Amino acid sequence: MPKLKVDGIEVEVPQGATVLQACEAAGKEIPRFCYHERLSIAGNCRMCLVEVKPGPPKPQASCALPAADNQEVFTTTPMVKNAREGIMEFLLINHPLDCPICDQGGECDLQDQSVAYGRGGSRYAENKRAVTEKYMGPIVKTIMTRCIQCTRCIRFAEEVAGVEEIGAIYRGEDMQITSYLERAVSSELSGNVVDLCPVGALTSKPYAFEARPWEQRRTPTIDVQDAVGTNVTLYSRGRQVLRSLPRINEDVNEEWATDKTRHHVDGLVRRRLDRPFVRRAGKLVPATWDEAFAAIAAVEHGGSVAAVAGDLADCETMFAGHALVTALGGSRLEGRQTGMDYDTSSLAAVNFNTTIAGVEKADAILLVGTNLRWEAPLVNTRVRKAIKKGARVFAIGPETDLTYKVEWLGADLALLGDLPRHVHDAFAGADKPMLVLGGAALKGGHAAALRLVEPLGLIKPDWNGFNVVHMAASRMGGLMLGYAQPGGIAALADAKLTFFLGADEVDFSRFAGFKVYLGHHGDRGAAAADVVLPTAAYSEKSGTWVNLEGRVQRGERAVFPPGDAREDWSILRALSAVLGQPLPFDSLPGLREAMFAAVPALRNPGLAAFEWNPPVLDGAAAGVIAGYPIADFYLTNAIARSSPTMQQCSAELLHGDMLAEAAE
Structure with missing residues (x-):
């Protein structure tokens, strides 16, 4: 490890570090424009000039200069000062005086x-x-x-x-x-x-001329557009969220965010439910809370009660829904809206055990029934990093562009029982082998994938290479809270009273009983419901979410919900009193204590520990994967479907529509 001095301060840096990194280790601020920690070195802005001895008597670009033993670096000499001023003068010779109207102003x-x-x-x-x-x-x-x-x-x-x-x-x-x-x-x-x-x-472009950064309140929370659990900061002014920007979390999203994470926020103020509705004579009409609760209380369910959790639901909402269903004599809960049905007796067997950051260490990867680019884009970027380090990637499923080189083996799930010899050879020589099972293969290929754990050597003393990719922010939390019914959602269809907790992707025609929809957007669930109860969106409540790797994370409320909308748990608590089965909590802290007592793993933020005890499942994988679960990346949930920006992205980028722009 090289040792050098920066302005008289001795520092030791890892082999291969640059002089710029050494200066930062010494606590010195080095200006830069082209250099970025996560990108290759370009060395073309020259703003990071420093004086280095021994060396030529001229300023040198610290971002492209390797740190070496016995170097002396000077960051504040007259030579450096004059050089930086000269570079800045060159950079500004053509730059327009747009600061008063530039959206970058202040940042x-x-x-x-x-x-x-x-x-x-x-x-x-x-x-x-x-x-x-x-x-x-x-x-x-x-x-x-x-x-x-x-x-x-x-x-x-x-x-x-x-x-x-x-x-x-x-x-x-x-x-x-x-x-x-x-x-x-x-x-x-x-x-x-x-x-x-x-x-x-x-x-x-969607944020152009909307606000200045100093006008906005910043709230740290968790993104719910996919199951990665991207750490974001919501910027709000008044009662509206204006933008969503990523927070640095090396274990989850690094400092990146998908376009859907960033720009779905204009959907938070459109098509919102701000009052209760009750279906009368076939039509939904506005009602008071008392009228809506009375309509639910009038249902004769005889204990035939169920709950379906939507893709964006937080753990507090699901726990309150679970408690209400149990209090009413029911037991049927489901979070897999689209009909998925797989064994959940071992949570480790349906978890992303390698962890998101651990993907970078993998040297042999088998993707089964997953389009990672859409299902978990920030996991996909980690696979790209693994490939740069030498990893080989094989895939079973319809061919698609994952942005990196993949050897496609075919789309037949029977391949799980008869992998080609060269695939076995690649995994046999791998130190960190990894299998990723996606939604397109989870229902029919879960058992066969688990049987590959030993032949492919996926489990090692310090490594678990068996992974399942979920696409819903609520999925892992829901599984921990029991939202998985044997037989899937089909087993709930005959319930006389069903609560839909923000569930919009369900085939509602299969439910003949009384349907109560708790949600924040006038989407598919509201259109099919007998009673609609308006709730808070994720940005309007404090909540707990568990991402696809089992990481417990908490988000904070940025703004208040519109109109008569209320937080989901408080609605369920008030309804329980009307139904004669009051739930044993009256506040969010009280609810959380009850939830932590029921599921201790939800108490502490961080990775939940799931014991590796996979079930022994029968049945060979069969069938051809016809397509992947996500058909339109930009319109996967009620908030995104309400967003003009996401609608435009879908129309132009996926469907090829030409969108005219007015001249400015």
Whole structure:
């Protein structure tokens, strides 16, 4: 490990570290525009110049200079100061004075560093150049005259997203960043280039001219658009969430977020349920809470009561629903809305045991019935990192573009019982083998996949390579709370009273009994219900979610729900009193204590410990995987379907619709 001095401070850094990293280890701030910790080194902005001895008597780019023993680095000498001021002067010669109207204002690296390292004036007297705007799709707005050619967006698209659709054309002063043929960028991670852009060249198109960062309140919470559990910060003003940005969590999402995570938020204020409804004469009509509760109390159910949890439900809601169903004499609970039915006697057998961060260590990967790019995009980026380290990837299922090289073995599930010899050989020589079972194969291939654990050597003393990919934020929490009925959701169809806890993906025609829908959007569930009770969206309540790897995480309330909508658990508590079976909690802390007593693993945030005791299941896998569960990445739930931005992404990026834009 190299030892060197930075401004007289001795530091020791790992082999291969750069001088810039050594300076940061010494507590020195080094300005930069092109350098980013998660991207390859470009060394083209030159803002990170430092003086290094021994070496040539000139400033050197610290981001591209390897740290070495006995180096002396100086970050505050007159040479460095003059060099940085000169670089800043060059970067600003063509930059427009757009700060008053730029959406990057207040969060702009160029603003901050020009104040800290810039001169008071410019010696540039020639005409400034201008660059025409480029089209990059519904998510990214471009003002390319502001671009300083740091190439972060290009490197992200190639290295992380795996979609080589952003690049540079021309040379020198005429260089321009653009998308391929100025078409929309097709990556589901394209919004991350807005965070990466150190100037205002790439900004968020849906957020344009909406608000300034200092006007908004920031609330840490958990994203519910998929089962990854992306850590996000919701930015709100008044009673509206204006944007969702990722928080750094190395174990989950690093610092990335999908476009759906970022831009579904405009759906939080559209098509909202803000009052109870009761079906009368075949039509839903507005009602008071008392009238809605009375309609439910009038149902003669005789203990035939069930509950279905939706994909976005938090653990508190599901626990309260479980408690109410039990109090009314029922026991049937289900969270797998679309008819999935698999053994849940061992939670480890339906968990992502490798962990999301652990995927990077895998050296042989078998994907079975999963389109990771849509089902868990931020797990897919980890697979890309594993491939860069030498991992081989095999897949069973219909061929699709996962953004990396895959050897497709076919779409027949029978392959699980007869894998080709070279696949067995690859796994035999692997130190960290991994199998990923997706929703398209979980119902018919779970047993066969479990039988591969020993032949493929998936379990080692410090490694569990058996993984199941869930797509719903509520799924693992629901399984921990008992929302898995033998026979799946079909076993609930004859219930006389069914509570749908935000469940919108159900085939409601199969339910002949009385249907009570608790939800926040006027979507499929509300249209089919006999009584609609308006609830809070995930952004409007504090809740607990468990992601696909069994990680318990808590989110906080950012804004209050609209109109008469209330938090789900409080509605169920009030309803229980009307039904004569009051639940034993009157507050959120009281509910959580009862929930922790029932499921201790939910008490402490972090990875829940599931004992590896897989069931012995009979039956050979058979059948051909015709397609993957997610047909439209951008419209997977009620909030996304209510979002104009997600509707536009779906129409343009998936269905090829040409959307006209007005000239500005």
